[in-house]
Amino acid sequence: MNTRSDMRRKKNKQNIILNSLIGVVFILILIIGGNMLFSGDNDTAEDQQNSSAAKESESNGQDEDVKITEEENSDEKSETAHSDQKKNKNQDQDQDDHKSQEDKNEKDDQEKDDTQQDENEANTDGADEPIGTDQTGEHTSSYEKGSVDWNEKIKAIQMATGLDDSMTLWRLESGGGPQKSVAKVSPSDEESWMYVVNLQWVDQKGWKVTSVDKQNR
Incomplete structure (x- = not known):
């Protein structure tokens, strides 16, 4: 037959076990909560690092793109300038060639005209002097062919x-x-x-x- 004291001891023992279990649960909660908190901080720090790295990579990529674009623009400008210079040089050469050809044609035409003029103009050297004659005595002009x-x-x-x-x-x-x-x-x-x-x-x-x-x- 249980006495009152036995019941009290039993009840105290149950309270101790219950309190121990509560303490264990509380400690587990603290441990789990701490792990979750630290894990969240680590994830946040890692996310921040990843974000910073991504931004830096993107910035570097943009810098590279800008650098490449500037180099391409520089090459394109240089090529355009070279092409324009070559085009202008060719145009100047064409103009010089055209002018030279015109000068040559003009000179040829002038020489041709001079030659034609020389051919067409009469040779009047010695025109002031008579040509001489085999005729003697009084002269009579004759228009008989062969005389x-x-x-x-x-x-x-x-x-x-x-x-x-x-x-x-x-x-x-x-x-x-x-x-x-x-x-x-x-x-x-x-x-x-x-x-x-x-x-x-x-x-x-x-x-x-x-x-x-x-x-x-």
């Missing part, structure tokens, strides 16, 4: 104009007096213009060319 006087007229004309036997004789007639003649001649392959040659007879000296004019036909 001595005719042949001397032709010789004087050729000497004055520089033409040869292939020249085209358009007309040979009196020049307004018994001792004057006028001839119209041109190169054999020319029909657009002609020489008008005036001749004067000088006694004992032959026919003398007094003028040579170039006219359109």
Whole structure:
């Protein structure tokens, strides 16, 4: 039969066990809560480190991108400047070549004109002097082809104009007096213009060319 004291001891023992269990649970709560707190702080610190590292990496990446972009822009500007310089140089060279070609063409044209002019202009060297004659006695101008006087007229004309036997004789007639003649001649392959040659007879000296004019036909 349990006595009151036994019941009190039993109750005290139960209280001690209960209090011990409560203490153990409280300690476990403290331990778990501390671990969770420290774990959260570590995670926060790690997140902050990771965030800082990511920002630094992103910043470095942006710096690299900016550096690369600047280098690309610099290379592009350099290439553009080189291309523009080369283009300008080629344009200057083309202009120089074009000008040189124009100068050459102008010089060639001038030389051609001078040559053509030399060919077209009459050779009046010695035109002030009679050509000489085989005729004697009183002179009578003759317009009979093949006569001595005719042949001397032709010789004087050729000497004055520089033409040869292939020249085209358009007309040979009196020049307004018994001792004057006028001839119209041109190169054999020319029909657009002609020489008008005036001749004067000088006694004992032959026919003398007094003028040579170039006219359109």
